[in-house]
Amino acid sequence: MYEKFRFLTSGESHGKCLTAIIEGLPSGFEINPDFINQELKRRQGGYGRGDRMKIESDTVEITSGVRFGKTTGAPVTLVIYNKDFENWEKIMSIYKEDENDEKSFTKYRPGHADFAGSIKYNHKDLRNVLERSSARKTAIETAVGTVAKEILENFNIRGYSKILQIGQSQNQDEFHAEIDKAKAEGDTLGGKFVVIYENMPIGLGSYVHWDRMLDGRIAQAVMSIPAIKLVSIGNGEHTCDLKGSEFHDEIFLENGKIVRETNNAGGIEGGMTNGENLQVFATMKPIPTLRKTLRTVDSKDMQETEAHFERSDTCAVEACAVVAEARIACVLLNEILLKYGGDNFEEIMKNFS
Ligand SMILES: Cc1cc2nc3c(=O)[nH]c(=O)nc-3n(C[C@H](O)[C@H](O)[C@H](O)COP(=O)(O)O)c2cc1C
Numbered sequence: 094m095y096e097k098f099r100f101l102t103s104g105e106s107h108g109k110c111l112t113a114i115i116e117g118l119p120s121g122f123e124i125n126p127d128f129i130n131q132e133l134k135r136r137q138g139g140y141g142r143g144d145r146m147k148i149e150s151d152t153v154e155i156t157s158g159v160r161f162g163k164t165t166g167a168p169v170t171l172v173i174y175n176k177d178f179e180n181w182e183k184i185m186s187i188y189k190e191d192e193n194d195e196k197s198f199t200k201y202r203p204g205h206a207d208f209a210g211s212i213k214y215n216h217k218d219l220r221n222v223l224e225r226s227s228a229r230k231t232a233i234e235t236a237v238g239t240v241a242k243e244i245l246e247n248f249n250i251r252g253y254s255k256i257l258q259i260g261q262s263q264n265q266d267e268f269h270a271e272i273d274k275a276k277a278e279g280d281t282l283g284g285k286f287v288v289i290y291e292n293m294p295i296g297l298g299s300y301v302h303w304d305r306m307l308d309g310r311i312a313q314a315v316m317s318i319p320a321i322k323l324v325s326i327g328n329g330e331h332t333c334d335l336k337g338s339e340f341h342d343e344i345f346l347e348n349g350k351i352v353r354e355t356n357n358a359g360g361i362e363g364g365m366t367n368g369e370n371l372q373v374f375a376t377m378k379p380i381p382t383l384r385k386t387l388r389t390v391d392s393k394d395m396q397e398t399e400a401h402f403e404r405s406d407t408c409a410v411e412a413c414a415v416v417a418e419a420r421i422a423c424v425l426l427n428e429i430l431l432k433y434g435g436d437n438f439e440e441i442m443k444n445f446s
Pocket of ligand 1: 143204205206226227228231318319320321378380381382404405406407409412413416
């Protein structure tokens with residue numbers, strides 16, 4: 094009922110391609126594949142990414158729902174081909190006769206979906222869990238979110254992110270050195286970032302039901318990004334360090350207009366945007382695949398052993414921030430469409446203005 098902008102994705106990490114079908118886009122909104130590709134490039138970049146990202150150069154193909162640069166109102170399909178698939182064609186084959194165990198593994202990787210996923214879906218080869226649980230799918234999610242981001246620009250809503258911490262360092266000048274050090278030690282790092290959306294209209298979200306509260310919706314969207322372990326809005330992480338008189342953003346008048354001098358609420362009060370910048374903070378755990386191996390159990394013989402290692406990032410906080418910008422864009426566009434709803438550009442822009 095409260096989903097106007099919906100999408101599903103499919104695709105495996107080393108499969109042929111990643112696909113998304115977006116439903117609920119009105120007609121007449123401009124979509125530029127170059128903008129999507131720029132954001133995909135941002136997601137692939139960032140210091141500390143592994144060799145896989147050197148193989149891929151993610152480019153989106155739009156195969157439906159857009160004609161002559163504008164949405165038609167039909168479902169929009171996005172596809173990203175995995176370049177690496179040419180090396181995995183037999184390993185990821187859909188055909189029974191190609192069955193092989195070249196890249197099979199049975200040693201659970203701590204911090205990954207391997208253990209619970211193999212029990213849930215009854216897989217002996219943990220590759221079957223890895224392929225879909227991998228963060229590779231965040232590439233197509235970023236493409237979807239960038240479509241949302243581009244549409245949000247019509248409402249002057251713009252988002253960006255900033256890296257605040259890598260490992261224990263909060264000093265930007267040290268970030269690369271911290272990552273180099275972790276890499277040399279065969280280790281990995283997490284970090285913290287903030288996503289900011291500016292020019293928020295007042296009243297997106299609602300206080301009337303738990304599942305319409307915008308802070309809850311944003312938290313779900315960001316918390317479900319692989320490796321995100323903490324999400325907070327505004328000064329939420331430090332909320333209990335302050336007294337009420339210090340925390341709450343007092344309301345003033347300036348030339349007859351409501352203004353605030355602080356934004357500890359991060360732009361949301363009572364589950365709704367209050368017109369201030371939306372500020373979402375998120376913390377990513379260290380990448381769970383390490384060269385300095387972790388102890389685990391081999392499901393094949395139930396003996397203790399060391400975890401399976403596969404080419405991996407040392408740190409992916411910058412990429413993760415791009416994914417979070419995209420996920421939040423999806424939540425915001427959904428709210429925009431609910432509030433200013435209509436089937437085409439003109440109708441929606443009229444309602445908005
Ligand atoms: C952009 C991005 C890149 C990631 N790259 C890797 C990686 O190279 N190796 C790895 O082990 N985990 C990587 N992760 C994290 C895992 O996907 C994640 O920790 C794992 O799927 C388990 O999910 P959970 O941490 O949410 O429980 C990445 C996450 C993101 C968002």
